[in-house]
Amino acid sequence: MTMGKMVHVEGLCAGYDGQQVLHDLTLNVSRGEFMAILGPNGSGKTTLLRALSGVLSSVKGSIHIADQDTCRLSARGRARLCATVAQKNPDLSALQVLSLVLMGRYPHIAFLGGYSDADHDCARRAMQETSSLHLRSRHAGTLSGGELQRVIMAKALAQDTELLLLDEAASNLDVARTVDLYELLRARNLNGLTILTVAHDLNLAALYCRRLVFLKGGRIVADGPTQEIFTSHLLSDIYETPIAVVPHPITGAPQAHLLPRA
Amino acid sequence: MAAAALLSIYVALFFGSYPLTAGAIHEALASWFHGGADTQAMVIVRDIRLGRVLLSFLTGSALAVSGAVFQGLLRNPLADPFTLGISSGAACAAALALALGWTLPGLSTLPLVALTGAFAAMFMVLALSRLAGGFSRENLVLAGIVVSTFLGAIIALIKSLNEESVSAIVFWILGSFQGRGFEHVQLMLPYLVPGMALVLGFARELDILALGAEQAVQVGVAVARVRIALLIGAGMLTAAAVCVSGIIGFVGLVVPHLVRMLMGPESRPMLLFSALGGGVLLLWSDVMARTILHHGAELPVGVVTALFGAPFFCLIMARGRRT
Numbered sequence: 200m201t202m203g204k205m206v207h208v209e210g211l212c213a214g215y216d217g218q219q220v221l222h223d224l225t226l227n228v229s230r231g232e233f234m235a236i237l238g239p240n241g242s243g244k245t246t247l248l249r250a251l252s253g254v255l256s257s258v259k260g261s262i263h264i265a266d267q268d269t270c271r272l273s274a275r276g277r278a279r280l281c282a283t284v285a286q287k288n289p290d291l292s293a294l295q296v297l298s299l300v301l302m303g304r305y306p307h308i309a310f311l312g313g314y315s316d317a318d319h320d321c322a323r324r325a326m327q328e329t330s331s332l333h334l335r336s337r338h339a340g341t342l343s344g345g346e347l348q349r350v351i352m353a354k355a356l357a358q359d360t361e362l363l364l365l366d367e368a369a370s371n372l373d374v375a376r377t378v379d380l381y382e383l384l385r386a387r388n389l390n391g392l393t394i395l396t397v398a399h400d401l402n403l404a405a406l407y408c409r410r411l412v413f414l415k416g417g418r419i420v421a422d423g424p425t426q427e428i429f430t431s432h433l434l435s436d437i438y439e440t441p442i443a444v445v446p447h448p449i450t451g452a453p454q455a456h457l458l459p460r461a
Numbered sequence: 462m463a464a465a466a467l468l469s470i471y472v473a474l475f476f477g478s479y480p481l482t483a484g485a486i487h488e489a490l491a492s493w494f495h496g497g498a499d500t501q502a503m504v505i506v507r508d509i510r511l512g513r514v515l516l517s518f519l520t521g522s523a524l525a526v527s528g529a530v531f532q533g534l535l536r537n538p539l540a541d542p543f544t545l546g547i548s549s550g551a552a553c554a555a556a557l558a559l560a561l562g563w564t565l566p567g568l569s570t571l572p573l574v575a576l577t578g579a580f581a582a583m584f585m586v587l588a589l590s591r592l593a594g595g596f597s598r599e600n601l602v603l604a605g606i607v608v609s610t611f612l613g614a615i616i617a618l619i620k621s622l623n624e625e626s627v628s629a630i631v632f633w634i635l636g637s638f639q640g641r642g643f644e645h646v647q648l649m650l651p652y653l654v655p656g657m658a659l660v661l662g663f664a665r666e667l668d669i670l671a672l673g674a675e676q677a678v679q680v681g682v683a684v685a686r687v688r689i690a691l692l693i694g695a696g697m698l699t700a701a702a703v704c705v706s707g708i709i710g711f712v713g714l715v716v717p718h719l720v721r722m723l724m725g726p727e728s729r730p731m732l733l734f735s736a737l738g739g740g741v742l743l744l745w746s747d748v749m750a751r752t753i754l755h756h757g758a759e760l761p762v763g764v765v766t767a768l769f770g771a772p773f774f775c776l777i778m779a780r781g782r783r784t
Binding site for chain 1: 662665668669671672673674675676678679680681682683684721725726727
C-alpha cells in the first residue's frame, strides 16, 4: 500500500441554485482509510459525496483524488479513480443484471469498444463478492430492494477503483445483509480500498469505521479516530438530543444510546 | 431479420399500378446488372419501383432509429420524432424554403433546411417541456402537440399563401412517397449515414443513461456531450426522413417498442433491429398506400401508419399508467 493522500479537499464551497450547502470545507483522507461521514439531516453529507464524485458543477475550492485535480479530469478519468454507490436507485425495469454490473467497466473500455473477457471476469467476481451472481440473468425491475442494492454495489466494485464512495448504502438492507455489506467493505478495505461512507446509523459506523467526520450546517464540526471522538458529550451536542455512549459488550467499540428527554 | 428486409424489398417490387409478371421483373433486374437495352419493364422496376421501395425502407429505418434514441434519451416511452413535433419542424422549414425559393449554392438545400427546422423544433419542445417542470411523458407530449400543431398551421398557411394545390399540403402533413425515387435516396443519404453512425457509436452510452444523468457521470459517461451527440444524430435521421417524405407518424413510436419487447432494452441490437423493422414496416405501409385504392390513386402513407399507429400509442399510454 502506497502512502499518501487519497482525497484532498480544500476550501470547498458547494450547493444548489444559489443555496450554499457546504462552507469552506477542508478534508484529507489517507490511502487505506475506512471513514464515515455522519451528521444530522441537511448537514451536507450527500452534497459532499456528490461534489467528490464530480456531479456538482458549481463548486469553489479544490478537490484532488489520488493527487489529481478532479475538475480537470474527464468523467471517465474520475470514474477510474472513484466509484460511487448512490442513495437512490433509478427505475431500471427491463435492464438485465449482468448488463448493469458491466456498466461499472465502462471507464475501462475504449471508445466504440466492447466489454472484454477480463471485464466479464471482473463483473463476475464483483457479483460473487456481493452474493448476487445468481441474479445475473434477472431483470433489474424484478429484484427486491436489497437485491438491487447488492447489484449496484457489484457495479461499483466492478469499476475497480482505489476509492469507493457510498451514500447510505445499507438503507434498503435488513440486519443480516447490512452486516454482510459492512463485512465486505472491511475485507475490501483490508485489501487497500479507501472507503468513504455517508451513514445514518451511528453504531454501525462506530463498529466498522476507524475514523469519523461529523458535519453540521455544511461545516466539519468533529473529525478524528472513532474511539476518541465518539463521546456522549459530542454526540449530544451535534444531534441536539441526549445521547449516552457505552462500550460494546463484546468488541468494546463505543455505541450510542438515545435517552428520552426529561 | 436482415433476410426478411431483403425479401420485403424484393417482394415489394411486384406491387404497383402497372401489372408486371415475375419473369418481367427478374429480367429487368438481371438486365440492370448486366447492362442491356431499356425495356418498359426495366424502366418501371428500376427507375420507379426500386427507388421508391428503397426510399421507403430507408425512411422507415431513420424514423424508427430516431424514435428509439428519443425514447431512451428522454426516458419517455411516448417520444418519437412525430409526437415531439420534430418532424413538423423539419417539414415546416422545408415548406418555407420551397415557398420562398431558397437555394444554397453547391448544396442540396432541402435537407439542410429540414435539419435546421428539426433542431429548432427540438429546442422549442425541450424548452417548453422544461418550462412546464421537466421531461415527464405528459409534459413532453403536450409540448410536442403544441409545437407540431403550431408548425402544421404554418405549413398550411405557407402553402395557401403560395397558392399551390391542396395535395402539396397533404404531402407534407400526412407524408407520401408519391413520385419519389433514387434521386431522393441520394438526397437523404448524406444525413442518414452520419446520423446512423453517430447514434450507433453512442449506443452503449445511451444504455448507461438509463441509470440517470448523475449515476451515468459516476461511471464515466460525459453526459452533456453524449446527449448532444445523440440529439444531433437523431435530429439528422429525422430530417433525412422528412425531407424526402413529409411527416410520417408512429413508425418511430411503434417499432422500437416492438423490438424492445422481443429483444430486451440493450441499445445496440435494439437500434439495429429497429432500423430493419422500421424499414420493413414503412415499406409495406407504402405498398398498401399505393395499391389499396383503385385506378392508380394513392393514399398518403402517413394515413396508413396513423391508422395502426394511433391505437398502439393509446396502448402504450394505458400500459404506462398501470405501472
